[in-house]
Amino acid sequence: MHFSSTSQQTTSVPLKQAVLKGLAEDGGLYMPASIPVLPASFFEQLHQLSLPEIAFTVASAFLLEDVPAHVLKPLVEETLNFEIPLVEVEKDVYSLELFHGPTMAFKDVGARFMSRLMAYFTQDKSGEMKVIVATSGDTGSAVAAGFHNVPGIQVYILFPKGKVSPLQQKQLTTWGDNITAIEVEGTFDDCQQLAKQALADKELNRQGRITSANSINIARLIPQSFYYFYAYGQLQQQGKPIVFSVPSGNFGNLTGGLLAAAMGLPVHRFVAATNANNVVPQYLQTGLYSPRSSVQTISNAMDVGSPSNFARMEALFGGELEQFRRRIAGYTFTDEETRKTIREVYRQHGYLLDPHGAVAYSGARKFLAEAPEPAIAVFLETAHPAKFREVMEATLGEAISIPARLQEFSEKQEHIVPMQNRFEELKAILSQA
Ligand SMILES: N[C@@H](CCOP(=O)(O)O)C(=O)O
Numbered sequence: 001m002h003f004s005s006t007s008q009q010t011t012s013v014p015l016k017q018a019v020l021k022g023l024a025e026d027g028g029l030y031m032p033a034s035i036p037v038l039p040a041s042f043f044e045q046l047h048q049l050s051l052p053e054i055a056f057t058v059a060s061a062f063l064l065e066d067v068p069a070h071v072l073k074p075l076v077e078e079t080l081n082f083e084i085p086l087v088e089v090e091k092d093v094y095s096l097e098l099f100h101g102p103t104m105a106f107k108d109v110g111a112r113f114m115s116r117l118m119a120y121f122t123q124d125k126s127g128e129m130k131v132i133v134a135t136s137g138d139t140g141s142a143v144a145a146g147f148h149n150v151p152g153i154q155v156y157i158l159f160p161k162g163k164v165s166p167l168q169q170k171q172l173t174t175w176g177d178n179i180t181a182i183e184v185e186g187t188f189d190d191c192q193q194l195a196k197q198a199l200a201d202k203e204l205n206r207q208g209r210i211t212s213a214n215s216i217n218i219a220r221l222i223p224q225s226f227y228y229f230y231a232y233g234q235l236q237q238q239g240k241p242i243v244f245s246v247p248s249g250n251f252g253n254l255t256g257g258l259l260a261a262a263m264g265l266p267v268h269r270f271v272a273a274t275n276a277n278n279v280v281p282q283y284l285q286t287g288l289y290s291p292r293s294s295v296q297t298i299s300n301a302m303d304v305g306s307p308s309n310f311a312r313m314e315a316l317f318g319g320e321l322e323q324f325r326r327r328i329a330g331y332t333f334t335d336e337e338t339r340k341t342i343r344e345v346y347r348q349h350g351y352l353l354d355p356h357g358a359v360a361y362s363g364a365r366k367f368l369a370e371a372p373e374p375a376i377a378v379f380l381e382t383a384h385p386a387k388f389r390e391v392m393e394a395t396l397g398e399a400i401s402i403p404a405r406l407q408e409f410s411e412k413q414e415h416i417v418p419m420q421n422r423f424e425e426l427k428a429i430l431s432q433a
Pocket of ligand 1: 252253
């Protein structure tokens with residue numbers, strides 16, 4: 001299978017090149033040159049298949065020409081060695097809990113898959129590789145966990161100063177070894193722009209291999225489609241249309257769902273649920289796409305003003321607004337609304353939403369309230385509430401419990417490289433190694 005750039009200015013490349021480059025030379029994002037449609041028999045059996053079985057079938061459709069089955073099967077099984085429960089919060093509203101992995105955010109799925117795939121593609125040991133990742137909170141730690149102490153790989157995490165939660169910061173900055181945490185005076189969008197500039201920089205590329213671990217990398221995107229099939233399979237026998245409400249920032253998670261739909265998963269509709277960083281819901285409403293600087297919110301991992309995966313969505317919909325609208329409904333929620341939702345759902349259903357999940361839950365409820373026919377809504381619960389302890393406790397007025405896995409981080413020593421929002425500074429840090 002070949003992968004082509006959303007900018008369409010370069011020729012398509014094989015999987016290995018797409019993964020090890022991260023971003024196409026013309027600055028576009030890689031997409032499968034054609035999206036394979038899975039057979040009807042697979043969809044009929046979905047409810048009987050385990051998550052790793054589903055993931056293997058989906059991944060095979062993209063990867064099997066380049067990664068043999070005896071490598072791909074264990075790779076998928078190791079990636080998904082934790083539960084992804086689907087919990088009914090109230091009638092017809094389900095939470096897909098994607099936060100039971102090592103760093104307690106959905107990013108573990110994509111990061112674990114990608115780190116294993118990269119290890120396979122670099123097993124020839126032909127020199128070091130630099131992996132650069134921008135984070136607004138969760139991606140960075142999942143990537144660090146995936147690559148910690150992997151020989152030959154140096155990871156650089158760019159995070160915006162003062163704009164991630166205290167526990168997320170600990171999860172980014174306490175690894176040491178081959179993981180460098182760089183604190184940037186700027187926003188997530190600045191970090192992402194710096195990372196993209198590094199990938200395109202000729203001199204850095206001459207020094208050695210350099211790639212991205214954000215969802216701009218196709219190796220992060222493909223695994224983010226697996227759990228849509230899995231959740232759908234568990235609900236399909238109820239016979240109602242199924243909607244997915246996705247808390248969205250950089251839009252890699254929602255694009256993973258669109259990929260699943262393009263492979264034949266009969267999703268009724270997607271909901272793009274955002275905080276005040278609402279360029280996509282605004283685009284759906286007005287037809288004008290106006291990326292802008294992100295603003296800080298309590299659902300900080302979604303504080304993205306210029307979502308990279310918009311380019312992939314455009315490619316999937318042929319740039320047509322009506323296609324976007326047919327497949328995606330967009331809703332946006334203020335922090336006050338998010339806090340109110342967290343309190344209400346906790347009091348009425350005893351279910352603890354994190355701020356991102358609360359935005360997605362609100363999107364699900366709004367969609368169902370406006371839908372002309374009954375449907376089931378699955379909202380993606382993308383991070384454990386304890387990652388946002390301060391916000392949760394202030395919102396609920398009571399203490400929440402912190403899982404040991406997160407508590408461990410708060411006791412560790414931070415190692416931070418501070419940096420202005422200047423590419424030359426980043427280049428110097430990357431060149432030192
Ligand atoms: N929400 C992210 C921002 C980066 O997103 P990605 O999926 O493109 O890596 C975060 O938590 O860092």
